[in-house]
Amino acid sequence: MRLTVRALLLLLAAPLAPATPLASAAPGDDVVQFLDGVERVGRPGAPGALAVFGRDAFAVLTGDRTSPRAVVAAARHGKGRVVAFAHNGYLSAPFLATDAGAARLVTNAIRWAGAVGSADSGSKVRVGMVTPDEPLAAHLSKAGFDVDRGAAPKSRVRIVTDIDAVDDAAAAKLEQFVIEGGAIIAAVCPWGWEQVHASRGLSLRSDSPLNRILARAGLAFADGIPDATARGADAFDITASRPADVHAGHALDALGDKSAHFSPDIVADALRAVPPGEDDFLPRVQAIASKVPAKDFPRPGRPLGRAPGDDQRTRIAVAWRTITWTDLPPDQVVAAPGSEDFPGTVTASAARPNVTLTLDPKEPGWRSTGLYALPGEVITFAPRSATTGAHATPPAWRIRIGCHTDALWDHDTWPRWPEISHATLLREGPTSVATPWGGAIYLEPLAAAAPIVVDVRGAVEAPLFDVRDAGRVKSWPSRRRAPAPWAELAGEHMILSLPSSAVRELDDPEALVRWWDSVLVSHCALAGTPVPPRPERFVCDAEISVGYMHSGYPIMMHLDVGTPTSGRPAHLVDLATLRTEGTWGPFHELGHNRQREWWTFDGTGEVTCNLFSLFSNEKIAGVFAWNNPWLEGQKAAAAAYLKRPDFGNWKANPGVALTTYAVVQRTFGWEPIQRVFAEMESLPEADRPTRNQDKIDQFVLRLSRACGKDLRPYFKRWAWPLSDAASRDAAAGRLPVWEPDLAFVKPGAK
Numbered sequence: 001m002r003l004t005v006r007a008l009l010l011l012l013a014a015p016l017a018p019a020t021p022l023a024s025a026a027p028g029d030d031v032v033q034f035l036d037g038v039e040r041v042g043r044p045g046a047p048g049a050l051a052v053f054g055r056d057a058f059a060v061l062t063g064d065r066t067s068p069r070a071v072v073a074a075a076r077h078g079k080g081r082v083v084a085f086a087h088n089g090y091l092s093a094p095f096l097a098t099d100a101g102a103a104r105l106v107t108n109a110i111r112w113a114g115a116v117g118s119a120d121s122g123s124k125v126r127v128g129m130v131t132p133d134e135p136l137a138a139h140l141s142k143a144g145f146d147v148d149r150g151a152a153p154k155s156r157v158r159i160v161t162d163i164d165a166v167d168d169a170a171a172a173k174l175e176q177f178v179i180e181g182g183a184i185i186a187a188v189c190p191w192g193w194e195q196v197h198a199s200r201g202l203s204l205r206s207d208s209p210l211n212r213i214l215a216r217a218g219l220a221f222a223d224g225i226p227d228a229t230a231r232g233a234d235a236f237d238i239t240a241s242r243p244a245d246v247h248a249g250h251a252l253d254a255l256g257d258k259s260a261h262f263s264p265d266i267v268a269d270a271l272r273a274v275p276p277g278e279d280d281f282l283p284r285v286q287a288i289a290s291k292v293p294a295k296d297f298p299r300p301g302r303p304l305g306r307a308p309g310d311d312q313r314t315r316i317a318v319a320w321r322t323i324t325w326t327d328l329p330p331d332q333v334v335a336a337p338g339s340e341d342f343p344g345t346v347t348a349s350a351a352r353p354n355v356t357l358t359l360d361p362k363e364p365g366w367r368s369t370g371l372y373a374l375p376g377e378v379i380t381f382a383p384r385s386a387t388t389g390a391h392a393t394p395p396a397w398r399i400r401i402g403c404h405t406d407a408l409w410d411h412d413t414w415p416r417w418p419e420i421s422h423a424t425l426l427r428e429g430p431t432s433v434a435t436p437w438g439g440a441i442y443l444e445p446l447a448a449a450a451p452i453v454v455d456v457r458g459a460v461e462a463p464l465f466d467v468r469d470a471g472r473v474k475s476w477p478s479r480r481r482a483p484a485p486w487a488e489l490a491g492e493h494m495i496l497s498l499p500s501s502a503v504r505e506l507d508d509p510e511a512l513v514r515w516w517d518s519v520l521v522s523h524c525a526l527a528g529t530p531v532p533p534r535p536e537r538f539v540c541d542a543e544i545s546v547g548y549m550h551s552g553y554p555i556m557m558h559l560d561v562g563t564p565t566s567g568r569p570a571h572l573v574d575l576a577t578l579r580t581e582g583t584w585g586p587f588h589e590l591g592h593n594r595q596r597e598w599w600t601f602d603g604t605g606e607v608t609c610n611l612f613s614l615f616s617n618e619k620i621a622g623v624f625a626w627n628n629p630w631l632e633g634q635k636a637a638a639a640a641y642l643k644r645p646d647f648g649n650w651k652a653n654p655g656v657a658l659t660t661y662a663v664v665q666r667t668f669g670w671e672p673i674q675r676v677f678a679e680m681e682s683l684p685e686a687d688r689p690t691r692n693q694d695k696i697d698q699f700v701l702r703l704s705r706a707c708g709k710d711l712r713p714y715f716k717r718w719a720w721p722l723s724d725a726a727s728r729d730a731a732a733g734r735l736p737v738w739e740p741d742l743a744f745v746k747p748g749a750k
Contacts, residue, residue: 050222069224076217088189128154129149130166160187166210251264282324297314298338300416344438372462375436493521496572497540540563579620587612591613598698599695663745664703676703
């Protein structure tokens with residue numbers, strides 16, 4: 001049950017219980033009170049993070065040993081107090097009943113908020129809840145608190161666990177309650193809220209009234225998921241907590257001090273959370289950012305580090321400009337220094353034609369428009385109904401500017417600005433958008449999208465080849481010369497986003513995109529899955545969030561994969577080489593997108609995806625799996641492993657692990673593996689294995705049946721741990737045993 005806004009306002013307007021003025025204390029003393037009797041605090045799911053930046057705010061508990069982030073924080077505000085937990089599970093009665101550390105911490109937090117001694121004090125605090133939660137009320141009563149269950153309690157401490165229950169009006173009442181001497185304890189999973197609300201164009205920073213209250217106290221719910229710090233447990237260890245190191249306001253004070261323990265990224269984290277209009281921290285950051293010259297901003301070939309001194313100030317300035325530009329109207333957005341180098345721009349004389357797009361929502365994902373927004377230039381989208389032609393549409397389509405969606409906030413160096421892609425809802429009537437970096441323009445249908453026609457003004461044309469466009473062949477000779485710096489080659493199942501230089505001399509894009517389509521079809525043939533309705537995407541970038549390539553939507557890879565060099569075409573478009581030699585990394589990442597949890601057990605996340613690399617290289621490029629150059633490089637390690645097999649080592653060596661599968665494929669072909677994947681794909685969800693042991697057992701037993709051989713001795717040779725039940729399986733026991741001589745597992749073996 002959720003309170004109505006009227007009931008919520010009555011609750012928040014209720015008078016305070018009589019209270020003495022809150023005593024002041026140093027933050028260190030406060031932290032000691034919070035952590036009294038607490039050694040370890042569990043994680044209810046995946047707690048998020050908090051930004052701590054105010055003069056009277058402090059972190060209580062942090063996660064992640066290497067880059068600490070606050071998970072619990074508190075502050076004084078007016079005569080009152082505020083406590084924030086970065087997961088609503090911390091105020092969940094079932095979790096508190098099983099985690100003694102969390103229960104003690106919550107008890108301490110309520111007593112601190114109510115300014116009543118230690119956790120062992122006999123004095124009681126009166127607690128009310130903004131949203132009803134009878135199990136929590138019962139838990140708190142049992143813990144010794146007076147709990148108000150009425151519609152308008154007179155409690156000293158009020159608990160908020162539903163961020164959406166606090167609208168603007170309720171937030172104003174709630175803040176006044178705190179200023180006059182009350183206290184709130186808020187528990188919210190910030191990343192979860194953003195995930196749910198992002199499709200509506202909402203963000204914690206700009207759209208949460210509760211975050212605006214916290215910000216005036218010097219706290220804010222932020223993005224990110226701090227890692228556990230307790231060795232061998234999914235918990236936060238108090239001895240590993242570093243609350244003094246995560247205060248963004250103190251980090252500003254320490255700029256240039258090489259002995260300080262602060263990172264400028266603490267400031268960036270806070271900036272991404274602090275709501276617009278905050279009047280203390282934000283002006284301090286702006287004053288620093290305004291003094292950084294444009295020449296110092298990042299660009300390819302001149303990356304920005306995080307060294308003490310000027311680099312720190314520049315990183316803060318970059319963070320400031322990356323985040324706060326969204327607070328400006330489109331006509332006040334200017335091009336970011338360095339955007340002319342990446343993602344790029346065009347000459348001032350380039351044409352900006354008026355273009356009309358007709359869009360059907362049946363195909364999910366980003367819809368390539370063949371248009372490009374220049375840095376700092378306003379693009380106007382005027383939607384019309386595809387059936388009536390009226391200039392109005394429900395907000396069920398999203399505009400995206402830029403395909404480079406990876407954020408680089410946690411990287412030591414930034415070869416480009418850390419976040420350069422922007423998405424916003426297509427509103428009723430004309431929608432104007434400008435970003436400091438520009439980029440390729442996309443429209444994306446949301447759940448309730450209807451067919452629309454969109455008139456686009458202000459963009460330049462980009463090279464675009466779409467295999468579904470009837471006039472594609474005739475228009476390509478001129479379209480590949482379109483001025484935008486980024487191009488797209490779109491097949492039915494695969495789309496490549498790469499620098500325009502890669503396609504200027506590409507004479508036959510249709511053969512290329514159909515080849516890439518066949519790759520995805522082959523991946524799905526191995527996985528036993530239908531080809532997905534949303535085409536997969538490759539996007540080249542100056543820097544990506546992790547690794548050399550990574551899976552997802554889009555699949556990201558470094559710029560060199562899509563850039564021509566020394567007279568050679570870019571790797572992604574070099575069809576002559578791809579047809580005869582294949583490739584590895586792109587197939588590997590596509591394989592990640594086809595992986596299934598029920599046949600990928602712990603230690604094989606970077607292994608079973610490589611089955612797709614072997615399969616497609618064999619089927620599409622004629623590179624026999626056992627002789628694949630990548631696998632060839634792993635055989636020496638596999639041969640050495642077989643002399644001293646150990647499952648822990650097997651899981652730690654993806655090349656050795658892949659060889660285990662490849663030996664089976666070498667003997668029995670691909671059909672048995674395909675059959676097992678298809679069988680497990682067709683299982684009802686409740687029957688799919690979720691435990692590692694069950695995944696191992698089912699794969700071995702199913703593959704044995706598919707091969708017509710008992711493969712259990714073979715996998716035991718590689719130290720796979722089969723359960724007693726699998727070892728006694730009668731059906732497998734009736735099959736002929738397959739236990740090959742593995743002497744051929746060596747480099748050069750055919």
